[in-house]
Amino acid sequence: xxxxxxxxxxxxxxxxxxxxxxxxxxxxxxxxxxxxxxxxxxxxxxxxxxxxxxxxxxxxxxxxxxxxxxxxxxxxxxxxxxxxxxxxxxxxxxxxxxxxxxxxxxxxxxxxxxxxxxxxxxxxxxxxxxxxxxxxxxxxxxxxxxxxxxxxxxxxxxxxxxxxxxxxxxxxxxxxxxxxxxxxxxxxxxxxxxxxxxxxxxxxxxxxxxxxxxxxxxxxxxx
Ligand code: DX5
Ligand code: ZN
Numbered sequence: 609x610x611x612x613x614x615x616x617x618x619x620x621x622x623x624x625x626x627x628x629x630x631x632x633x634x635x636x637x638x639x640x641x642x643x644x645x646x647x648x649x650x651x652x653x654x655x656x657x658x659x660x661x662x663x664x665x666x667x668x669x670x671x672x673x674x675x676x677x678x679x680x681x682x683x684x685x686x687x688x689x690x691x692x693x694x695x696x697x698x699x700x701x702x703x704x705x706x707x708x709x710x711x712x713x714x715x716x717x718x719x720x721x722x723x724x725x726x727x728x729x730x731x732x733x734x735x736x737x738x739x740x741x742x743x744x745x746x747x748x749x750x751x752x753x754x755x756x757x758x759x760x761x762x763x764x765x766x767x768x769x770x771x772x773x774x775x776x777x778x779x780x781x782x783x784x785x786x787x788x789x790x791x792x793x794x795x796x797x798x799x800x801x802x803x804x805x806x807x808x809x810x811x812x813x814x815x816x817x818x819x820x821x822x823x824x825x826x827x828x829x830x831x
Contacts, residue, residue, distance in 0.1 A: 638822045644674065645676050698724050724785075766799035
């Protein structure tokens with residue numbers, strides 16, 4: 609069975625001076641989700657943007673806003689991201705002591721909940737929360753920056769999680785984030801991923817290349 613593959617462009621690699629147009633352009637180019645990387649300069653060594661930017665982008669597309677929180681603490685900010693227009697809110701278990709409470713808070717705010725695993729975090733970290741999750745995000749770089757190299761050792765974790773999800777029979781997105789390009793996209797898909805986050809590879813070459821870049825990562829066109 610071939611699983612449909614969703615592409616989630618990370619706007620971290622977009623032109624920040626024209627973010628609305630960039631989001632609209634990747635929407636038209638076939639993006640499934642818009643991946644929004646939130647970095648606080650504390651949980652990760654970089655600062656990106658916050659809920660007010662997401663709120664400003666919300667009118668530019670109807671696509672799913674896939675918000676990846678690389679912040680600590682998380683719970684204090686869930687309501688603000690939900691009100692700004694997040695559809696999925698994903699967090700890292702290392703960000704706080706009460707991961708299950710965070711999942712409950714995300715759902716209470718009307719969003720889907722995702723858990724993100726750093727390269728050093730084992731697949732088993734999802735087990736106690738699996739039935740409450742809508743998405744599992746496997747980091748294939750250490751979080752904090754776009755444009756890093758794909759860590760191939762994480763493919764085994766993707767395969768393990770694919771088996772866990774299939775044996776549950778529940779709809780859970782298995783998303784991969786970091787260093788995705790045309791080559792690593794096919795490795796991640798073969799390992800069982802069904803959502804690919806791609807910043808650098810989506811925005812490479814400017815707007816006239818977005819739809820070709822997205823189609824090629826999805827495996828729709830020959831290289
Ligand atoms: C890294 C972020 C990623 C990043 C991906 O901390 O979570 O979403 O923007 O960028 P590329 O696709 O350039 O590796
Ligand atoms: Zn991300």
